[in-house]
Amino acid sequence: xxxxxxxxxxxxxxxxxxxxxxxxxxxxxxxxxGLEKRYVLGKxxxxxxxxxxxxxxGSGEMVAIMGPSGCGKSTMLHMMGCLxxxxxxxxxxxxxxxxxxxxxxTTKLLREEIGFIFQGFNLVPSMTAxxxxxxxxxxxxxxxxxxxxxxxxALEAVGLADRAGHRPSELSGGQQQRVAIARALxxxxxxxxxxxxxxxxxxxxxxxxxxxMREINLLTGTTFILVTHDPDVASGCDRIIHMxxxxxxxxxxxxxxxxxxPGLAGAEEDADRELAEVA
Amino acid sequence: xxxxxxxxxxxxxxxxxILGITIGVxxxxxxxxxxxxxxxxxxxxxxxxxxxxxxxxASTPTGGYxxxxxxxxxxxxxxxVPGVARASAGIYILLDEESGMSMNGIVGSDMRNxxxxxxxxxxxxxxxxxxxxxxxxxxGCDIAKALDAKVGGTIDLRGKPFEVVGIYAKTLTxxxxxxxxxxxxxxxxxxxxxxxxxxxxxxxxxLATSITAYPDPGVDPDQLASTIEGTxxxxxxxxxxxxxxxxxxxxxxxxxxxxxxxxxxLLVGGLSVVNTMTxxxxxxxxxxxxxxxxxxxxxxIVGQFLTESAFIGFLGGATGxxxxxxxxxxxxxxxxxxxxxxxxxxxxxxxGAVAFAIVLGVASGFYPSFHAARLKPVLALRYE
Numbered sequence: 001x002x003x004x005x006x007x008x009x010x011x012x013x014x015x016x017x018x019x020x021x022x023x024x025x026x027x028x029x030x031x032x033x034g035l036e037k038r039y040v041l042g043k044x045x046x047x048x049x050x051x052x053x054x055x056x057x058g059s060g061e062m063v064a065i066m067g068p069s070g071c072g073k074s075t076m077l078h079m080m081g082c083l084x085x086x087x088x089x090x091x092x093x094x095x096x097x098x099x100x101x102x103x104x105x106t107t108k109l110l111r112e113e114i115g116f117i118f119q120g121f122n123l124v125p126s127m128t129a130x131x132x133x134x135x136x137x138x139x140x141x142x143x144x145x146x147x148x149x150x151x152x153x154a155l156e157a158v159g160l161a162d163r164a165g166h167r168p169s170e171l172s173g174g175q176q177q178r179v180a181i182a183r184a185l186x187x188x189x190x191x192x193x194x195x196x197x198x199x200x201x202x203x204x205x206x207x208x209x210x211x212x213m214r215e216i217n218l219l220t221g222t223t224f225i226l227v228t229h230d231p232d233v234a235s236g237c238d239r240i241i242h243m244x245x246x247x248x249x250x251x252x253x254x255x256x257x258x259x260x261x262p263g264l265a266g267a268e269e270d271a272d273r274e275l276a277e278v279a
Numbered sequence: 280x281x282x283x284x285x286x287x288x289x290x291x292x293x294x295x296x297i298l299g300i301t302i303g304v305x306x307x308x309x310x311x312x313x314x315x316x317x318x319x320x321x322x323x324x325x326x327x328x329x330x331x332x333x334x335x336x337a338s339t340p341t342g343g344y345x346x347x348x349x350x351x352x353x354x355x356x357x358x359x360v361p362g363v364a365r366a367s368a369g370i371y372i373l374l375d376e377e378s379g380m381s382m383n384g385i386v387g388s389d390m391r392n393x394x395x396x397x398x399x400x401x402x403x404x405x406x407x408x409x410x411x412x413x414x415x416x417x418x419g420c421d422i423a424k425a426l427d428a429k430v431g432g433t434i435d436l437r438g439k440p441f442e443v444v445g446i447y448a449k450t451l452t453x454x455x456x457x458x459x460x461x462x463x464x465x466x467x468x469x470x471x472x473x474x475x476x477x478x479x480x481x482x483x484x485x486l487a488t489s490i491t492a493y494p495d496p497g498v499d500p501d502q503l504a505s506t507i508e509g510t511x512x513x514x515x516x517x518x519x520x521x522x523x524x525x526x527x528x529x530x531x532x533x534x535x536x537x538x539x540x541x542x543x544x545l546l547v548g549g550l551s552v553v554n555t556m557t558x559x560x561x562x563x564x565x566x567x568x569x570x571x572x573x574x575x576x577x578x579x580i581v582g583q584f585l586t587e588s589a590f591i592g593f594l595g596g597a598t599g600x601x602x603x604x605x606x607x608x609x610x611x612x613x614x615x616x617x618x619x620x621x622x623x624x625x626x627x628x629x630x631g632a633v634a635f636a637i638v639l640g641v642a643s644g645f646y647p648s649f650h651a652a653r654l655k656p657v658l659a660l661r662y663e
Contacts, residue, residue: 083572084657103577111574118660122569126284139574183573 028092029059029190029223030080035089036246037075049075050086051246059190062217062224064234067243073227074195076243080225081114081193082106094190111140115184115222119196121176123168129155129179130164137186147186154182158212174205178212185216192216194226198233210236282590289562292555293591299551300595301602303544304636308603310537311632312622316451317533319623321526323452327398328522332492332504334366337513348469348477351389351487353511360510362498367392368487370465372472374422374436374458382456382619383422385436387465395493400454405430405445412461416441419455420448424615426458436460437468456619462487492516545639548595552643556588560651567651568659577652584648585641592640596633603632 037050049072057063057080065073078084079091082098091099098109110116115136123132130151137147155161158178168176177197184192197213198206210233217224226233234240235254242249287293334357336347349368357366367389374383390410400407408417416436418428426434428443435441436458447454463484470483494503504518560567567580607622614621 078657081572083660084655107571107574107576110572116572118569118572122565122572122660124566124569126288135570136573139570139576139579187574 027059028056029061029094030057030225031055031090031092032076032080033090033092035076035079035086035091037072037079037084037087048246050079050089052089053243053247054089055241055248055251057191057223057225059223060217060221061239062214062237063226063239063241064237065225065227065241065243066229066234067249071243072246073243077193077195077225077227081116081191082109083116111136112187113190115187115189115192117177117180117184117192117194117197119199121168121173121180121200123176123179123183125168128165128167129160129171129182132168132179133183133186136183140187150186151182154186155179157185157216158182172205173201174208177201177205177209181209181212181216185220185222188220189222191223191225194224194228196228196230197226198228198230203232206230206232282587285559286587286590286594289559292558296551296555296591297595297598300544300548300592300636300639301599303540303548303639304596304599304632305603305606306540307537307544307635308600308624308628308632309606309622310540311628312603312607312624314530314533314537315625315628316620316623317530319451320453321530323450323454324526325519325523327453329519330397330493330500332363332494332500332507332516332518333522334490334492334507334511334514334516335488337515348473348481348486348488349490349514350481351485351490353514354391354490356511357490357492357507357514360492360503360507362495362503362506363492364495365391365395365493366490367395367493368462368490370462370469370486370488372437372465372469372488376472382453383425383458384453384456385458385460385465385468387460387462387468389462392491392493400450401448403446403448405443407445408459408461410461412444413464414439414441415444416458416460417445417447418443418458419450420446421455421620422458425619434458439464439468451623541635548592548636549639549643552588552591552640553646555591556584556644556647557650559587560584560647563651564654564659567654568656568661571654571656572660580652581648584651585644588640588644588648589637590640592637592643593633595640596636599636600629600632604629 033054035050035053036048038046038048040046047070049070051072053072053076055076065077067073075084079086079099080093082091082093082101086099089099090097093109093113098106101109123129124135127135130148133151133154134144134147137150138144142150152161152164155164158181160175160178160182163171163175163179168179171179177200181192192213194213198209201209213224213226214236216222224237226237228234237254240252240254242251334349334353336349338347351368354366354368357363368391369386369388372385374385390408402417403420405417408415416428416434418426418434422428423443423446428434428446430443430446432443433440434443441458441460441464449455466483466486469486469488470478470481473481492503492507494500499518501518501520504516504521507516508514570580570583604624607624611620611622
């Protein structure tokens with residue numbers, strides 16, 4: 001749909017208002033320190049999923065977390081996103097410690113500051129695309145009407161406004177994942193976390209979804225943290241965090257030439273200058 | 280609309296659950312409408328007996344309707360008892376001795392009670408009976424339908440033709456099923472029924488089945504009843520309390536049946552809602568995980584599942600009420616021939632039955648809903 005593309009970009013640009021300011025300085029938005037988690041499966045039978053993992057993610061960054069199966073990358077992502085609690089260690093989000101919050105405060109956080117994308121799309125099957133996206137907005141306290149308006153805006157941003165009335169079963173995998181992205185986006189969170197976002201997609205749809213996330217990242221400054229096996233996803237990110245046996249082994253910055261928005265590029269230069277001054 | 284889609288995601292299961300509640304509520308409505316009808320009759324009866332003492336032959340049980348004759352000339356004896364303002368002789372016989380189901384009866388009175396009787400009967404058509412009328416009848420509205428009685432027409436009472444001169448307005452209690460004729464006429468009807476050996480001993484004009492005593496103003500009818508029993512030999516005197524007690528024991532049995540039906544439907548319907556909702560929660564564990572991951576609170580999850588179970592309850596209740604109402608109406612229409620109205624679906628019963636079903640749904644949805652809300656999002660998401 002080449003003719004809808006331009007309007008889509010315009011809409012996406014409209015959504016930047018809230019987040020561009022956050023990217024002026026590359027401050028840390030998500031930080032985990034010394035995370036440990038043991039899953040007890042039975043007597044004397046346990047798995048140490050995390051053994052002291054630490055990592056920082058900067059605001060506006062798009063990072064990939066990679067590693068072999070069972071290295072604890074999903075567990076770490078869930079803890080960053082407050083879906084799970086560590087046995088020890090700390091999780092910080094936007095300058096606040098969040099691993100010891102009450103259920104109520106965690107719910108608020110999930111509504112306002114974190115968006116999730118999953119491998120299995122995880123849309124509610126009985127609801128249309130619009131209803132799925134609006135649901136997140138309604139949980140955040142918006143009226144049904146307002147939620148639907150925002151949901152339509154988010155669907156426009158992912159280029160699926162014309163599929164708003166379709167159920168997940170009537171959409172392709174790539175389209176479903178774009179609906180999930182719209183849902184993660186609708187409350188304008190600071191961070192969107194993806195757990196194998198392209199894991200169930202063919203390569204064409206994968207590319208589509210990766211490009212979509214990158215576009216949102218660049219236009220809105222939303223931080224993306226993606227757990228992935230897919231080298232294509234990883235190579236599209238700013239940085240790759242490698243994990244093995246429950247710890248972060250190394251962090252590699254990707255040397256991909258990315259056409260950042262002029263404002264954002266400027267922001268990065270500012271950040272560089274600040275770093276130089278500190279040094 | 281969304282609730283509807285969620286509830287009917289598993290069509291067969293939803294329908295079976297709703298059917299469970301439907302059957303319970305159906306039973307409740309049918310039994311309940313029977314009870315409502317009986318309660319109305321009883322309250323009418325209680326009203327009727329509230330200001331009088333009914334005197335029967337000593338051989339009949341207290342409060343029972345008598346088939347043993349009592350002599351009309353004992354009126355004088357009874358009126359002499361201090362506190363009795365007036366005594367009036369009457370006969371009540373069943374319209375049809377053979378039919379046990381029918382409540383239809385024939386009443387004859389000497390009309391001495393006029394001016395003392397407080398139970399008001401209005402005429403729907405025609406005129407009321409007078410003491411001088413012979414071979415004439417005034418009928419209640421239900422028995423009128425059974426006998427196809429019209430004012431000016433003739434009806435057959437125990438093989439004897441009577442001219443219908445009036446039809447009473449609906450009272451929802453005993454008079455609806457009663458044909459009223461003069462004492463003289465009913466005496467003849469009763470007399471021919473008596474065994475020959477008894478016939479030889481009685482004068483039909485002296486025949487009655489009960490004598491009703493009306494107390495003087497301010498005299499307690501129950502006390503008067505014991506006074507009469509103490510003064511007049513060989514009689515049974517029943518005050519209002521005797522009838523109330525008798526009615527109470529009859530309605531008590533019925534009310535416990537209703538309670539039992541309600542309890543069974545509560546158990547069966549409730550358990551099936553618990554089962555359905557638990558299954559629904561299990562099947563939708565992943566969905567609950569998603570909802571929590573995108574910011575659903577405990578309360579929102581509980582609210583969602585409780586709404587669904589309340590909706591199941593409502594659908595079951597509404598269907599049960601509809602079927603119960605149809606059954607009651609159909610049976611009433613079929614029984615119209617015999618003049619018996621068995622069911623009365625009152626607004627309070629209808630509202631009560633549906634409310635009961637909704638409460639049942641909500642109560643049964645509690646456990647599964649809280650179970651759903653307590654699921655850890657990360658575990659719920661991992662669930663396949």
